[in-house]
Amino acid sequence: MDSLLKHMVDMTGHRDHTMLDISVISAVQELARASQVRVLTLATVRGKTFVRPRTIICAGEAARMVDTTDLHNPGEPIENIPALAECLANHESGADVANEAGEHTLWLPIWLGDKADTCLEIVNPTPYTSDTIHVIGGIVSVYRNFQNLLDYSERDSLTGLLNRKTFDDQLAKMLAASTEQDALTLPGEPERRSHHEQEKQWLAVVDVDHFKHVNDRFGHLYGDEVLILIANLLTSSFRAQDRVFRFGGEEFVVLLRSTTLDNAKKIIDRFRMNVASHDFPQVGKVTVSVGFVSISALEAPVIILGHADQALYYAKSHGRNLACHYDELVDGGMLQAIESNDTAEFF
């Protein structure tokens, strides 16, 4: 019991999803004497569910994050794990399958309402006793509640998007992943290297055009509805590995992972057009302007945001409903960046 309490204290002492995952799998591995425990992400990409491990612990080893540097790999299709697919489809609390060697694998989706985007996977050389199941069930409940609390503190209450507070942390994680990815590109891999050189991380600032007019003409409730619908369009237009934030008011920020300039342009413009072609109830047509820039670990977040803002203001002052790339504006002489005081001049 002391050990259980110690694990509970450890689990609830974290304010970070990764540390929470690590302490949960450490607790489950020790208390269930499992040979391996993993936290799996259940990601939906274009309507299909993929399974990607994010943390792992094996008996006798320390828990660790799983390498996620291959950002193009969405994970294993759920069909490859039929027991888990069936468990999710039937909204069940868990699935237990034994293989020919008698080794048991238990999957426990973490349900939040009718959605599960996380699942615990526990592998054991022997069947689970009812005591073990009971203890694991308790840990899973604490994990679910605590994950819920962490989510709540990280999300904007109107749109459900990540809030401003989480931005620096997410940006640092994305930059760290990109640095690791570069480090993995070894000499003697020319094709991969040249491919990676073209790929960058991107930051886009999105601002609703004439939003004051929407509020003034239709009232704040309709204004709020427009923001919620734009948040939905943002989430559906970008990939699961990208990150979408509401920075406040009618301003949103997107972090795009590993893609070329051409792709970044296409993805951002597709979103802009998705908004422009959407029929907003009562309000009708709404457009957005976007400023975007590539990001690197060498620049401070405030500088990166400043550049994207400059490109956004260029779009605002050149007709709106536009997506502008900072470097293209600077290279083309349309925008002069003044780094020292972080302001811009337009020609």
Ligand SMILES: Nc1nc2c(ncn2[C@@H]2O[C@H](COP(=O)(O)OP(=O)(O)OP(=O)(O)O)[C@@H](O)[C@H]2O)c(=O)[nH]1
């Ligand atoms: N409904 C609603 N309105 C908000 C919210 N936050 C900020 N606003 C409104 O958003 C409007 C922003 O207006 P401005 O900054 O003048 O910009 P704009 O009208 O979008 O014009 P441009 O950006 O130049 O195209 C203001 O009227 C704010 O009151 C919110 O959470 N809900």
